[in-house]
């Protein structure tokens with residue numbers, strides 16, 4: 292019989308649980324999430340379980356990373372179902388603070404990463420990565436994980452967190468995990484719940500456009516403009532998918548690229564109905 296995870300609702304409760312359960316040489320793995328869990332999240336949880344003695348999952352819809360016009364209030368939540376899923380994975384601790392337990396009304400400290408977070412989603416969502424970095428640093432401070440697990444689905448977020456951990460000498464290993472997709476290619480996302488049946492079918496052009504980019508690179512294409520033209524063509528075949536950006540950048544530094552002369556990432560964001568979806572593919576030349 293799997294046990295319900297312990298639930299901590301504020302930093303003191305989380306620290307108390309960890310002080311009782313973490314022994315001198317045991318390791319702690321943390322999976323930060325905003326809940327409404329799916330197989331993508333669970334793949335991170337399984338990896339954290341495999342590699343650590345104690346597995347902590349945080350569930351917190353972080354107001355700081357949503358702009359006023361964004362979907363904070365509508366963001367899907369289902370704590371009961373999340374806890375069932377995490378109990379089946381034998382997670383030890385769920386850290387799920389209320390917004391009030393996370394942020395004091397007169398808080399005045401924000402963590403800013405000033406380079407990698409400027410482009411792509413950072414350009415489209417000003418302040419978003421300040422919110423992400425601040426909440427992740429606070430989670431690290433309370434849980435003190437040895438390892439933390441992030442999905443490559445949020446590729447830029449993973450790079451920004453790696454940079455923050457490096458720059459601030461945080462004693463945590465940041466592990467990126469592969470994107471989990473539906474059979475037909477759609478990347479799993481809590482926001483897919485916003486999609487109607489027709490929109491869901493249309494959203495497939497995103498992963499298809501990335502397939503096309505991958506295929507071109509495999510075939511030896513090195514001209515970034517030509518690859519992006521094809522990506523945009525595939526997406527524009529579906530007029531209800533409103534592309535926000537399609538870019539190819541260096542896979543580690545997110546610097547702009549003209550020629551595929553190093554490992555790169557093709558990153559997309561698009562609106563499909565009410566949903567803002569992102570997807571990406573790491574592109575590597577064969578030779």
Ligand code: AMP
Pocket residue numbers: 323324325326330331332334335440441442443444445468469470471472478479480481
């Ligand atoms: P979220 O709850 O959307 O903030 O996501 C929490 C973590 O799960 C982040 O590190 C995401 O990158 C990761 N994640 C979300 N969707 C997927 C997916 N389809 N595959 C792998 N990881 C994912």
